Each structure stands twice: as structure tokens, then as C-alpha cells.
Amino acid sequence: MxxxxxxxxxxxxxxxxxxxxxxxxxxxxxxxxxxxxxxxxxxxxxxxxxxxxxxxxxxxxxxxxxxxxxxxxxxxxxxxxxxxxxxxxxxxxxxxxxxxxxxxxxxxxxxxxxxxRFAPQKTDPALRAALALRADREGPEALYAELRRIDPAYAAAVHPHNKGRVLRALELYYTSGVTMTQQREASRPAQxxxxxxxxxxxxxxxxxxxxxxxxxxxxxxxxLLAEAELVWKNRESYKTAAQAIGYKELFPYFEGAAPLEACAAKLKQASRNYAKRQxxxxxxxxxxxxxxxxxxxxxxxxxxxxxxxxxx
The missing domain is CATH 3.40.50.300 (P-loop containing nucleotide triphosphate hydrolases)
Incomplete structure (x- = not known):
């Protein structure tokens, strides 16, 4: 065409x-x-x-x-x-x-x-559970570092704390031997x-x-504070929002672990870093x-x- x-x-x-x-x-x-x-x-x-x-x-x-x-x-x-x-x-x-x-x-x-064109992905619930447990024990940065070794191109587009995307990419690789970047390349049409x-x-x-x-x-x-508190209170069900820039930086304030000024400064820095990735x-x-x-x-x-x- x-x-x-x-x-x-x-x-x-x-x-x-x-x-x-x-x-x-x-x-x-x-x-x-x-x-x-x-x-x-x-x-x-x-x-x-x-x-x-x-x-x-x-x-x-x-x-x-x-x-x-x-x-x-x-x-x-x-x-x-x-x-x-x-x-x-x-x-x-x-x-x-x-x-x-x-x-x-x-x-x-x-x-x-x-x-x-997104083909159905192979899933391995046991592997996903094991990866999620590792993320909880070792922290999201550890699995993100693993993704960077396996698929640096895709990792560059994913926030280190976006556990869902990191886990999906690792699950795909360990179940199929194919990286997310390779899958995306194979899924592109000729035109x-x-x-x-x-x-x-x-x-x-x-x-x-x-x-x-x-x-x-x-x-x-x-x-924003009231909205972020809503996300914090529902963080187990609002999984995507709980990982999003703009909300998670304020969680320490609700937990009594940091003052609002420090959380706001962290949010500004996270937003600047996100702009660079974009x-x-x-x-x-x-x-x-x-x-x-x-x-x-x-x-x-x-x-x-x-x-x-x-x-x-």
C-alpha cells in the first residue's frame, strides 16, 4: 500500500x-x-x-x-x-x-x-511467582539489572520500578529464550x-x-496529596498506579518515614529523570x-x- x-x-x-x-x-x-x-x-x-x-x-x-x-x-x-x-x-x-x-x-x-502484532505469550505462573518473590526479597532494582543484561534495549524504555513490565520481559525470556526486543522485531509487519x-x-x-x-x-x-493517599491506601489493588511517578514518591510521607518537602523534592527529581528517558x-x-x-x-x-x- x-x-x-x-x-x-x-x-x-x-x-x-x-x-x-x-x-x-x-x-x-x-x-x-x-x-x-x-x-x-x-x-x-x-x-x-x-x-x-x-x-x-x-x-x-x-x-x-x-x-x-x-x-x-x-x-x-x-x-x-x-x-x-x-x-x-x-x-x-x-x-x-x-x-x-x-x-x-x-x-x-x-x-x-x-x-x-502481539502474539499470545507463553506464561509460567510458577516462574512469575518466583520472580515476584525475588523482586520482593531483593528489590526491584535487582531484577531490573538482570533485564538490562538480557535485553538492554527494552530495559532502557522501562522504569526500574515498573515491576509488571520487568517481570513480563524476564518471564518471556526464561520461558522462550526470546527477548522482548526480539519479539517486537518479529511482530512488526512489512508495512x-x-x-x-x-x-x-x-x-x-x-x-x-x-x-x-x-x-x-x-x-x-x-x-495531589489526597490523590496519592488514595493510591497508597489501595496500593495492593492499584498496582500500576502504585508504581507510577507522581504517587509512589509520596508514600514515605503517608508512612511517616519522610517529611512532605523531601518527598516533593524526590518527586521532582524522578520526574526530571523520566523526562530524560522519554x-x-x-x-x-x-x-x-x-x-x-x-x-x-x-x-x-x-x-x-x-x-x-x-x-x-
Whole structure:
């Protein structure tokens, strides 16, 4: 299939606090588009402040999909995302509107763009239980270090404390001898499913870190503490949220082990480190058009790139 016969898709990625929400809404309003979320935490219900979920005022009437639709107790895989986002994109295009995929979860975005087909994985409950026990005894860093030795490419995209993904990758390797990276390579179709333009926001590092620190302060003012306490109290059932940046850094405060100021500082540092990992992921993707988020004309540059790509 020729590139121009494929469905058109605009993607806006970038690190946390880079301005994706505001720019994506402006672009969707300009081009009559709808937005499909590509943030792995914004899919959950009730976790609004800590995930910087778009508000009704920020959305300005632009339809947003895959936002706040899943209970925090539920698991949601990359395969689930590719299926759900693909369905949304088809429906948006069917209405004659331009789909915008927006978020900072590079694994979701890349898997969607490449049309990765996820084959059923072999499972070994006994092995998974043994790995989980090791994680509890030795700490998540030990298993993450093991994953880095086995599959450094995949490990680079996974947070060391994301126990679910680390365990799945190790389980896959020990049951099949295949790494997650190798499985993903084998699952890519010969042709990508979309005529996609991928825009990514970047900022001078110092300015980005200032934005991240300011956002954390604003989240605390807007009720992050109460939201994080909810996650802490339900940490056994809210397994994904309990591992997420924005919540787990505040757990020591609820446990009486650290003052709030120290936890907030740790959250800022964790968010800055996450931004670096996001940028690393997007920089290794092919064909990305980088935009300077600090430039006054960033919206005009994005509009020009979209018009040029899709002849709008």
C-alpha cells in the first residue's frame, strides 16, 4: 500500500511538562481533529492530578479518547493500547476528521505506528511467582539489572520500578529464550499501517526542568496529596498506579518515614529523570520532526509541518 493510501495520523510526543496538551488542543481545533491519548497513566479513572489529565477547560470542546476510561484495579497492556487506539483512529478518520495521537509513552506510540502484532505469550505462573518473590526479597532494582543484561534495549524504555513490565520481559525470556526486543522485531509487519507525521516537543534542558518543578508544585496545590493517599491506601489493588511517578514518591510521607518537602523534592527529581528517558526514546525513533517548545512560533511550525505532510 502506498504511503498516501494509508490513513493520515498526526502524533505529538515529548517529555512530561513540555506543553503537549495545550499545543495538541490548538492543533486539533485548527485542523478539525480529535485526540487519542497516548499516556499510560491517563487511561485510569480518578487519577487526574498526578497524571496531568486534560481538564474540560483545557480540552476546549476537542474530543479526547482513551482518557479516564479504566478502573485503577485493571491491567492494560501495550497490546490493549494498540487495539483500542487503532479502533479510535479508524472511527475518527471515518468521520472525516484528523486523528491526533498525543502523549509521552513512547512504547505505546511506537508500537501503534509500527502496527506491532502481539502474539499470545507463553506464561509460567510458577516462574512469575518466583520472580515476584525475588523482586520482593531483593528489590526491584535487582531484577531490573538482570533485564538490562538480557535485553538492554527494552530495559532502557522501562522504569526500574515498573515491576509488571520487568517481570513480563524476564518471564518471556526464561520461558522462550526470546527477548522482548526480539519479539517486537518479529511482530512488526512489512508495512506500517498509517501515513503518520510524528512531531516531538523539546526544550532547553534548564527550562524543561524548571517547568517540571513548577508543575509538581502546582499539582500539590491542586490536590495531589489526597490523590496519592488514595493510591497508597489501595496500593495492593492499584498496582500500576502504585508504581507510577507522581504517587509512589509520596508514600514515605503517608508512612511517616519522610517529611512532605523531601518527598516533593524526590518527586521532582524522578520526574526530571523520566523526562530524560522519554527524550531518549523519542530521539531513537525514525522520522521525528523536532519542535522547540520554547519558541514563540512553535504552533505555527507545527501547523506548517501538518499542512505540508497532509496537503491540508
Amino acid at each position: 502506498a504511503e498516501w493510501d494509508k490513513p493520515c495520523l498526526a502524533v505529538l510526543g515529548g517529555p512530561t511538562a513540555s506543553g503537549k496538551t495545550g499545543l495538541s488542543v490548538a492543533l486539533a481545533r485548527t485542523f478539525g481533529g480529535e485526540i487519542v491519548n497516548a499516556d499510560s497513566m491517563q487511561i485510569y479513572q480518578g487519577l487526574d492530578v498526578g497524571t496531568a489529565k486534560v481538564t474540560a477547560a483545557e480540552a476546549q470542546g476537542v474530543p479526547h479518547h482513551l482518557v479516564g476510561f479504566l478502573a485503577p484495579e485493571k491491567a492494560f497492556s501495550v497490546a490493549d493500547y494498540v487495539e483500542a487506539a487503532g479502533r479510535c483512529i479508524g472511527e475518527i478518520a471515518g468521520r472525516g476528521r484528523l486523528p491526533f495521537v498525543v502523549g509521552g509513552t513512547g512504547l505505546y506510540i511506537e508500537s501503534l505506528l509500527e502496527g506491532v 506500517r499501517p498509517y501515513n503518520a507525521l510524528v512531531l516531538c516537543l523539546d526544550w532547553p534542558r534548564g527550562q524543561l526542568y524548571e517547568r517540571i518543578d513548577r508543575r509538581v508544585d502546582q499539582m500539590l496545590e491542586r490536590g 527524550l531518549t526514546w523519542f530521539r531513537r525513533m525514525e522520522g521525528v520532526v523536532w519542535l522547540d517548545g520554547s519558541a514563540p512560533g512553535v504552533q505555527q511550525a507545527a501547523e506548517q509541518a501538518i499542512r505540508g505532510r497532509f496537503a491540508l
